[in-house]
Amino acid sequence: MARVLTPQAEDFPRWYQDVVAKAELAEPGPVRGSQVIRPVGYAIWERMVDEMDARIKAAGAENVSFPLLIPESYLRREAQHVEGFSPELAVVTHGGGKPLDEPVVIRPTSETIFGEFMAKWVQSYRDLPLLLNQWCNVLRWEMRTRLFLRSAEFLWQEGHTAHATEADAREYARKILHEAYEDFMVNVLAVPVTVGLKTVRERFAGATRTYTLEAMMRDGKALQMGTSHELGQNFARAFEIDYLSAAGKQEYCWTTSWGSSTRMVGGLIMCHGDDSGLRVPPRLAPIQAQVTVVKHGDGALAAAAKLRDALRDAGVRVGFDERVDIPFGRRAVNAELRGYPVRVEVGPRDLAAGNVILVRRLDGSKTPVNMADAVGAVVAALESDQQALFDEADARRVQHTEDVRTLANAIEAAGVGFARLPWAKVGTAGETKANELGVSVRCLIRPDGSVPDSEDEKGLIAYLARSY
Amino acid sequence: MARVLTPQAEDFPRWYQDVVAKAELAEPGPVRGSQVIRPVGYAIWERMVDEMDARIKAAGAENVSFPLLIPESYLRREAQHVEGFSPELAVVTHGGGKPLDEPVVIRPTSETIFGEFMAKWVQSYRDLPLLLNQWCNVLRWEMRTRLFLRSAEFLWQEGHTAHATEADAREYARKILHEAYEDFMVNVLAVPVTVGLKTVRERFAGATRTYTLEAMMRDGKALQMGTSHELGQNFARAFEIDYLSAAGKQEYCWTTSWGSSTRMVGGLIMCHGDDSGLRVPPRLAPIQAQVTVVKHGDGALAAAAKLRDALRDAGVRVGFDERVDIPFGRRAVNAELRGYPVRVEVGPRDLAAGNVILVRRLDGSKTPVNMADAVGAVVAALESDQQALFDEADARRVQHTEDVRTLANAIEAAGVGFARLPWAKVGTAGETKANELGVSVRCLIRPDGSVPDSEDEKGLIAYLARSY
Numbered sequence: 001m002a003r004v005l006t007p008q009a010e011d012f013p014r015w016y017q018d019v020v021a022k023a024e025l026a027e028p029g030p031v032r033g034s035q036v037i038r039p040v041g042y043a044i045w046e047r048m049v050d051e052m053d054a055r056i057k058a059a060g061a062e063n064v065s066f067p068l069l070i071p072e073s074y075l076r077r078e079a080q081h082v083e084g085f086s087p088e089l090a091v092v093t094h095g096g097g098k099p100l101d102e103p104v105v106i107r108p109t110s111e112t113i114f115g116e117f118m119a120k121w122v123q124s125y126r127d128l129p130l131l132l133n134q135w136c137n138v139l140r141w142e143m144r145t146r147l148f149l150r151s152a153e154f155l156w157q158e159g160h161t162a163h164a165t166e167a168d169a170r171e172y173a174r175k176i177l178h179e180a181y182e183d184f185m186v187n188v189l190a191v192p193v194t195v196g197l198k199t200v201r202e203r204f205a206g207a208t209r210t211y212t213l214e215a216m217m218r219d220g221k222a223l224q225m226g227t228s229h230e231l232g233q234n235f236a237r238a239f240e241i242d243y244l245s246a247a248g249k250q251e252y253c254w255t256t257s258w259g260s261s262t263r264m265v266g267g268l269i270m271c272h273g274d275d276s277g278l279r280v281p282p283r284l285a286p287i288q289a290q291v292t293v294v295k296h297g298d299g300a301l302a303a304a305a306k307l308r309d310a311l312r313d314a315g316v317r318v319g320f321d322e323r324v325d326i327p328f329g330r331r332a333v334n335a336e337l338r339g340y341p342v343r344v345e346v347g348p349r350d351l352a353a354g355n356v357i358l359v360r361r362l363d364g365s366k367t368p369v370n371m372a373d374a375v376g377a378v379v380a381a382l383e384s385d386q387q388a389l390f391d392e393a394d395a396r397r398v399q400h401t402e403d404v405r406t407l408a409n410a411i412e413a414a415g416v417g418f419a420r421l422p423w424a425k426v427g428t429a430g431e432t433k434a435n436e437l438g439v440s441v442r443c444l445i446r447p448d449g450s451v452p453d454s455e456d457e458k459g460l461i462a463y464l465a466r467s468y
Numbered sequence: 469m470a471r472v473l474t475p476q477a478e479d480f481p482r483w484y485q486d487v488v489a490k491a492e493l494a495e496p497g498p499v500r501g502s503q504v505i506r507p508v509g510y511a512i513w514e515r516m517v518d519e520m521d522a523r524i525k526a527a528g529a530e531n532v533s534f535p536l537l538i539p540e541s542y543l544r545r546e547a548q549h550v551e552g553f554s555p556e557l558a559v560v561t562h563g564g565g566k567p568l569d570e571p572v573v574i575r576p577t578s579e580t581i582f583g584e585f586m587a588k589w590v591q592s593y594r595d596l597p598l599l600l601n602q603w604c605n606v607l608r609w610e611m612r613t614r615l616f617l618r619s620a621e622f623l624w625q626e627g628h629t630a631h632a633t634e635a636d637a638r639e640y641a642r643k644i645l646h647e648a649y650e651d652f653m654v655n656v657l658a659v660p661v662t663v664g665l666k667t668v669r670e671r672f673a674g675a676t677r678t679y680t681l682e683a684m685m686r687d688g689k690a691l692q693m694g695t696s697h698e699l700g701q702n703f704a705r706a707f708e709i710d711y712l713s714a715a716g717k718q719e720y721c722w723t724t725s726w727g728s729s730t731r732m733v734g735g736l737i738m739c740h741g742d743d744s745g746l747r748v749p750p751r752l753a754p755i756q757a758q759v760t761v762v763k764h765g766d767g768a769l770a771a772a773a774k775l776r777d778a779l780r781d782a783g784v785r786v787g788f789d790e791r792v793d794i795p796f797g798r799r800a801v802n803a804e805l806r807g808y809p810v811r812v813e814v815g816p817r818d819l820a821a822g823n824v825i826l827v828r829r830l831d832g833s834k835t836p837v838n839m840a841d842a843v844g845a846v847v848a849a850l851e852s853d854q855q856a857l858f859d860e861a862d863a864r865r866v867q868h869t870e871d872v873r874t875l876a877n878a879i880e881a882a883g884v885g886f887a888r889l890p891w892a893k894v895g896t897a898g899e900t901k902a903n904e905l906g907v908s909v910r911c912l913i914r915p916d917g918s919v920p921d922s923e924d925e926k927g928l929i930a931y932l933a934r935s936y
Binding site for chain 2: 037
């Protein structure tokens, strides 16, 4: 069979580009850094949105829609924030054929405009916590872009909350981190993540603490899959988000923000994909089982349609491929590229023996299954392959995480995976040196694996890696 | 009780503004014409998206995501299109701190950029029809804006399809019109719509035919709730969307586009709302039944929670209000403002008699119901009030639609509702005259109520009205 993709071992970035193109996930748009997400890619994102949205709502946040355009002056009100985002802004200077009185920017993120309105909506402690989220597009004028991973415009959710106390804000930022993000990534995406605190240098512009979830890609590099920030009272002071406490005192709120984006699609590809294409975990997959008519004749089409309906009734998301005018081999290659977890091939020859063929994307195995047992076999395969994908990724992460004792060793180990060492051996000076060599501190964790409150805690472990 | 809203009869536009503000649906954003959609308003839009998306997918279209920014040059390729949209464009001239080589615009609609990519994706007749849709934000720099009804930025879906023949394109534009839009509006929004063809003057910039769904608001004005366009080969020629036919000939495609937006939220408010606030039809309502604890004591809270769970188990979308620290009257007013179809009041006094009180938003009726029958009574009320809302709106539409014989009478009748008369009595000259007096031809229908293919057909009926 002709080679469809550049093998991962030969050129990983090229493999990634090939998958995105050949599986018809996305392609570059006409304006620099923009992207067109095609049906196959968008269906994956839609499933991510469904799963994440349910978790965000379960955490008590309500969805809203804020404007795309933000007055430039808003960004200037928080010093670190404007410093962080100014180089990446797209500026609208004309509207309706006339120059604007004040230039406005396309939102790179929305802390400032949420802050402006939270200040109006929050009056007393009874209005707190205020828990908001939006699904939208944002735009950051990036210098080097890559489909899904770093695009100028991308789709995401951004949560913005206001709380009466620092403790409450911290609890909520961590609730989203674990109950929405980590739970989704581990249990739906089947992507193991290292959850920790960003160093002061790596944290979000305007935050007092940034929590992160870092996943290891198949080339050993790290991808930040989502972040949750405590913003302290920085934005509350800049936008006058204050409230009358139960004790009758005017107090500033404590705010948080947290986001995850179409970048996760890139993470999914690079964590699970292999030399035949995507492998989409069953719980996420828009199509979990692709029923494929091998060729017409001897009731194959009718049997396939019946199986499709039975699978649907069993709650399986089913695709149906009866395009026998296209060579079977090409259809099989396409199904592999797109990573359908299971394919069921229905053809006259096997049907004569009462069988269909169950093909698992996980390992490419092909098993004849009696038609009467087909639904059960598909459901069982979906269940076990979800776990198997996670286990495989987790084993790889363990294998490619090296415990080291010196910064020099960490930088070396980061060439092929994650390096783990005491944060005390790195420190701010070590971090600078690592950065100069293309390695960054991905996050800090406590010795027991939990997430620290500060990089000054004793005994912290640092994860260093190259990253996307 | 203090007056909450300006009565409709006193000042309808003011009533609308009051409802949007007091029910906390939306408020103006900082940049002219922008809006912030708050949780109560956004939950309504989310339900619209869910219902519409299912219908659009059932019609075979697949979701995608195209870029926000479009090169200005794309718009210039279709003469009528650029003429129609140029006055409304927002232009980005700077990105990443530098002037851009070519200015780009924020999409006012996406025919051009879809056209550019369709041309790449469509090669042969086997690639047709190509049926795409996206949910996104668009921006048109409007001079006079009103929340939901006419905002500069708004949320919508825009479908874009390419077909091998004109007949196929027409069939699909009409399929969306009836099976997605009309079905949703009638059966979910409970809004009767007049479905017809736009005149040449009123059609979309670049279309050969525009189909529309027009609803009557409570002040007798028309609101365009959605449109579906045949674009002929205009965009296919401008963007080179062509294909190799089965006969081996290179042919231009026929394309369509169709859209519906957050404007429908405005239509919902103005079609069903009354002097107490919104009335949301049960099938749409994010909260169908609000279980309200009147006051604590004698097991009221436990009984209310039990009822909430039983309603949820019966598939009802339930809200729960146990905030007994807020005066009961204020909570009742808020529930009416937000238009929950049914409220179930659970209080110690009625509970002593085994009862709860069922309050229907439709007519304000309050009925004691035995706790054991409460779930059934709620489900029955939701069912019948969905129909009752539609019937009420439809009766109003009939009552305020006047059959007239002359243009002068039509213009007069359009002061209070819809005027209906033979299109032959209006014509292009009459249309100009009506427009000068603030009246427009909303659509044309055939005598049998069906949708014409051309304004030149004999015997067509014209609907004239003032409009939003």
